[in-house]
Amino acid sequence: MRRAAIAGAAIVLVLGFLFVVRPFVSEQRPTPAAIPSPASITKTDTVPLQRGHPVCFTDVVAEAHSERISFRVSTPFGPTPELRVRLRGGGYDFTATIPPGLLDGQAAEAAIPAPLVDVPVEVCIRSRGEPLIGLYAADDRARSRSTAIIDGENTFKSVWFQFHEPRWHAMTERLALTIDRMTVFRPDYVGRVLLWILAALFVFGVPVAIVWAYVRALREDGPPAAPPLDVNRRRSRWRRFVD
Amino acid sequence: MRRPRRIPLPLLAVLGVLLVQGLAWTFAVPAMQGADESAHVSYVQKIADAGVMPWRNPDLGWLEPSFPPSVSTEQYVAWVWAGLEPLRGNQAARPLWTHEDERIWERENAKLTEEHRRDGSGSRVFDNPPLYYLTAVVPYEIAGGTIFDRLYALRLYNVALLLVAVVLTWLLAGELFGRRRELQTLAAAAVALHPVLLDVSTRVTPDVLLLTLAAGALYLMTLVVKRGPSWRLVAGLLAVVAAACFTQGRALGLVAPALFAIGLGWWRSRGSPRPGVLARIPAVVPWAVGALVVLVVLGAYATRFDLGELAGFWSYLWQFYLPPLPGMSEPIGVSWDVENVYLNRFFGTFVQFEVAFPRDLLDAIRIAVWLGLALLAVSAWRHRRTLWERRDVVAVLLVAFVLSVLALHAAAFRALLVNPADPVITGRYLLMLIPLFGLAVAAAIAGLPGRVRAFTAGGLLGAMFLLQLSAFGLVVERFYA
Numbered sequence: 001m002r003r004a005a006i007a008g009a010a011i012v013l014v015l016g017f018l019f020v021v022r023p024f025v026s027e028q029r030p031t032p033a034a035i036p037s038p039a040s041i042t043k044t045d046t047v048p049l050q051r052g053h054p055v056c057f058t059d060v061v062a063e064a065h066s067e068r069i070s071f072r073v074s075t076p077f078g079p080t081p082e083l084r085v086r087l088r089g090g091g092y093d094f095t096a097t098i099p100p101g102l103l104d105g106q107a108a109e110a111a112i113p114a115p116l117v118d119v120p121v122e123v124c125i126r127s128r129g130e131p132l133i134g135l136y137a138a139d140d141r142a143r144s145r146s147t148a149i150i151d152g153e154n155t156f157k158s159v160w161f162q163f164h165e166p167r168w169h170a171m172t173e174r175l176a177l178t179i180d181r182m183t184v185f186r187p188d189y190v191g192r193v194l195l196w197i198l199a200a201l202f203v204f205g206v207p208v209a210i211v212w213a214y215v216r217a218l219r220e221d222g223p224p225a226a227p228p229l230d231v232n233r234r235r236s237r238w239r240r241f242v243d
Numbered sequence: 244m245r246r247p248r249r250i251p252l253p254l255l256a257v258l259g260v261l262l263v264q265g266l267a268w269t270f271a272v273p274a275m276q277g278a279d280e281s282a283h284v285s286y287v288q289k290i291a292d293a294g295v296m297p298w299r300n301p302d303l304g305w306l307e308p309s310f311p312p313s314v315s316t317e318q319y320v321a322w323v324w325a326g327l328e329p330l331r332g333n334q335a336a337r338p339l340w341t342h343e344d345e346r347i348w349e350r351e352n353a354k355l356t357e358e359h360r361r362d363g364s365g366s367r368v369f370d371n372p373p374l375y376y377l378t379a380v381v382p383y384e385i386a387g388g389t390i391f392d393r394l395y396a397l398r399l400y401n402v403a404l405l406l407v408a409v410v411l412t413w414l415l416a417g418e419l420f421g422r423r424r425e426l427q428t429l430a431a432a433a434v435a436l437h438p439v440l441l442d443v444s445t446r447v448t449p450d451v452l453l454l455t456l457a458a459g460a461l462y463l464m465t466l467v468v469k470r471g472p473s474w475r476l477v478a479g480l481l482a483v484v485a486a487a488c489f490t491q492g493r494a495l496g497l498v499a500p501a502l503f504a505i506g507l508g509w510w511r512s513r514g515s516p517r518p519g520v521l522a523r524i525p526a527v528v529p530w531a532v533g534a535l536v537v538l539v540v541l542g543a544y545a546t547r548f549d550l551g552e553l554a555g556f557w558s559y560l561w562q563f564y565l566p567p568l569p570g571m572s573e574p575i576g577v578s579w580d581v582e583n584v585y586l587n588r589f590f591g592t593f594v595q596f597e598v599a600f601p602r603d604l605l606d607a608i609r610i611a612v613w614l615g616l617a618l619l620a621v622s623a624w625r626h627r628r629t630l631w632e633r634r635d636v637v638a639v640l641l642v643a644f645v646l647s648v649l650a651l652h653a654a655a656f657r658a659l660l661v662n663p664a665d666p667v668i669t670g671r672y673l674l675m676l677i678p679l680f681g682l683a684v685a686a687a688i689a690g691l692p693g694r695v696r697a698f699t700a701g702g703l704l705g706a707m708f709l710l711q712l713s714a715f716g717l718v719v720e721r722f723y724a
Contacts, residue, residue: 001693002697004695004697004701005700005701006701007701008698008699008702008703008705009702012709016706020709021709021713024716025716029720029724032337034337035336036326036339037329038333039333061343061347063340063341118341118342118343119343120346141309141329141331142328142333143329144326144329145326171719171724174724178724181340181341181723182270182271182723184338184339184340184341184342185325185339185345185391186391187386187388187392190270190395194270195270198266202263202715203712205260205263206263206708207705207708209257209259209260210260210432210708211704212256213432214425214429214432214700216252216428217253217424217425218424218697220252220253221423221424
């Protein structure tokens with residue numbers, strides 16, 4: 001009985017780890033380094049961007065893995081002019097240039113050098129020509145703390161703005177980083193050590209413990225009362241296995 | 244000297260499993276991401292920091308839970324400066340996950356005073372009965388510190404409640420299956436590995452106390468019918484049901500089953516009725532009257548005392564589970580049926596419903612559920628003698644299930660009459676009856692013979708663990724990948 005239980009669990013767990021868990025955790029995914037201002041949920045808006053009137057926002061943290069920036073443009077009056085994005089703060093200062101020619105709704109992307117450490121920066125997006133364009137922004141509850149400021153006026157909208165890693169990653173490649181990120185905005189006792197222990201116990205300890213509990217329960221119940229055996233009656237192989 | 248009772252090792256192992264999973268879910272999911280979690284925290288904060296009882300308090304003006312003035316300034320600062328509100332239910336968002344982000348929030352949080360913990364108008368959640376929130380004040384006060392320290396203390400309190408619910412499931416299984424450790428372990432493990440239960444219970448929500456009290460009520464109901472209605476058991480049962488009603492209105496569905504259990508226990512304790520039609524009439528009549536009263540109350544409640552709507556309620560109820568009969572009109576409200584509630588929402592949606600199991604996995608779960616139900620029927624037939632011997636316990640549990648679900652439908656139909664866009668009833672509401680799910684799993688497996696049973700049970704436990712791990716993986720992917 002106990003061996004049958006272990007066998008049943010082992011088969012399912014091995015197959016599950018091979019065909020469900022492994023493909024899931026090793027699948028390559030696009031990896032955001034940080035999303036200071038996400039896309040809207042219910043209401044998409046734009047903030048105007050025209051030459052001489054840069055759109056700036058603060059309290060943006062450029063995470064140490066950030067090697068690309070992206071935001072989305074609305075340009076109903078023709079392709080975008082050249083755009084410049086300056087990130088400045090905490091000893092980091094870089095201006096990225098986005099070539100002209102983006103069409104309405106396209107994502108503007110540019111490479112940036114990864115900061116040495118996570119660094120809070122101010123982002124300023126400048127237009128180097130015509131026409132007037134818009135930057136997609138959130139004006140619903142997705143509005144972030146980094147609202148856009150134009151000529152000193154707060155628009156109370158946050159420009160959809162993301163930092164990306166240069167290439168895709170599997171979850172397993174980012175396990176240590178993920179655990180590190182789980183300690184943010186948590187009580188002090190939720191540190192990396194606790195989370196590593198929990199992760200190990202969850203993945204390896206839980207299946208062992210749950211099967212052990214069942215096997216132990218079988219042992220505590222003892223063998224089932226055997227029916228009186230009729231030696232003259234031949235039992236099939238199936239019946240012998242089942243009993 | 245009396246030896247202290249040892250906690251069975253299989254139960255300890257199941258509790259260990261639950262603790263590990265509970266802590267993992269608790270800390271992996273960022274703050275305020277559960278259903279109305281922010282509003283539930285507000286309720287506790289209103290009691291603990293402002294010293295105000297929100298329940299039935301006419302001085303508080305309710306606002307939409309997502310409207311900033313509904314919560315305290317302290318919470319609102321966390322919503323904005325810790326990036327919690329843009330994250331909620333927003334697949335495009337990720338948490339603010341650097342320690343620099345934490346420092347930015349700390350800068351703003353440091354500007355707040357004690358008064359900023361006390362303000363906030365409240366939301367419709369303030370209409371909830373107060374018991375959970377009153378008890379949650381204890382961990383909230385013990386934790387102290389930042390809003391995050393206090394919020395995670397509330398989540399840990401819920402994990403502790405969940406452990407109690409699993410212990411009660413174990414005990415309940417012991418009453419039904421006659422202390423068979425194998426089936427007790429299966430029932431407790433089926434509960435402990437349920438993915439939606441872990442997801443819901445590790446947020447700040449009164450649902451956990453509700454399901455724990457409901458598990459306690461079910462256990463006491465079985466004791467009342469098995470041991471007879473001693474005043475202690477009856478008082479305990481009534482107190483637990485009352486406590487559940489003061490936790491969440493959905494617990495009202497437990498009142499009639501509790502009365503049924505007390506009535507059945509009392510009837511049984513008077514000895515078996517004498518045979519003969521005449522002797523049976525007095526016994527049948529009160530039961531029939533009782534059933535009629537319950538149905539009339541449910542019908543009146545569901546239809547808002549407009550009995551002209553009874554046909555609509557019946558049609559809604561029928562079409563929730565079955566295809567329409569000829570001549571039946573479209574049920575009220577949006578298309579929302581048994582599949583949505585018992586399958587998709589009970590097994591496969593997480594956080595703010597933005598994370599879900601893939602369709603093919605849900606299809607596999609549907610097949611497993613049907614197989615399980617078939618196995619349950621086979622098991623009932625195989626163990627019909629044992630079932631007959633324990634018919635009182637079985638009857639009480641069945642009545643508890645049917646009446647609780649009927650009460651949920653009655654509340655849903657009542658709400659649909661006012662707002663047909665919100666189907667109200669959801670899989671999370673069924674968690675109140677999660678011990679019965681555990682019992683059903685164990686009972687189904689009990690229908691199999693010897694080694695086949697052990698093999699299947701082992702496989703089932705492995706599969707349930709994989710389900711749990713998959714749900715957790717999807718949630719981690721949603722927030723961190």
